Amino acid sequence: MNLIELEAITFRYQSAEPPVLRDFSMTATAGECLAVEGDNGAGKTTLFRILNGLSFPESGVYRFDGVGIDRAFFKKQAAAKRFHQRIGYLFQNPDVMLFNASVREELAFGPRQLGLAESEVEARVRDCLALFDLEPLADRAPYHLSGGQKKQVALAAVLSLNPEVLILDEPLAGLDRKTRARLLTLLGELRQAGKTMLIATHDPELRDRLADRTLALQAPEG
Ligand SMILES: Nc1ncnc2c1ncn2[C@@H]1O[C@H](COP(=O)(O)OP(=O)(O)O)[C@@H](O)[C@H]1O
Ligand SMILES: [Mg+2]
DSSP states (O other), rough: EEEEEEEEEESSTTSOOOSSEEEEEEEEEEEEEEEEETTTTTHHHHHHHHHHTTTTTTEEEEEEEEEEEEGGGSHHHHHHHHHHHHHHEEEOSSGOOOSSSSSHHHHHHHHHHOOHHHHHHHHHHHHHHHHOOOOGGTTSHHHHHHHHHHHHHHHHHTTTTTTTTEEEEEETTTTTTTHHHHHHHHHHHHHHTTEEEEOOOOOHHHHHOSSEEEEEEOOOOO
């Protein structure tokens, strides 16, 4: 069965403009890894916002695990919370995700919100710091880190929640070669672990090494 299903959705930001997504359909089954490609402005970030319930199409249907995801769905608090727990979203711009006083606090925040025991929170922080060799930065303010460091902290924060779906918006952009290579390996391990992944990228190696399929988006005309 499809875990993610968009059926003929149309989305536009402004009514006077052509839709960013028009009659757009896609599916992903559990455990699938999709590379999402397309030029700047093709709608990759818009698609990801819709999949995360941050934007809503004007027509068409979004189903996650068989359940319709629309404005009404998010009025049901328990279901909405569960939905957000199942999907981890790395924003293209990590600045919007980082608001804690230290990297350590940033990684602890989500697990604490989940209500995990403090010993489990600490274990997840330790594991996620280690994944990216972030220990030297643990007590630094995320706000003052470099762009590539912020991206790693933001992804570590997503992984600290251990979601089953990972929606990653240009995770490799702006990373140095060593970090990029490490992240490619990590993403491969997550894929092996059975995560469902949608990754917006311009990186052909990511597509070739990881993707089961490529979804190519086209910028709207006009
Ligand atoms: N908040 C917004 N308001 C109006 N237009 C937007 C907004 N965000 C994106 N767009 C427009 O929607 C189109 C798709 O953008 P986006 O989804 O960010 O593409 P991509 O991520 O593929 O570069 C672009 O033409 C962009 O200018
Ligand atoms: Mg984008």
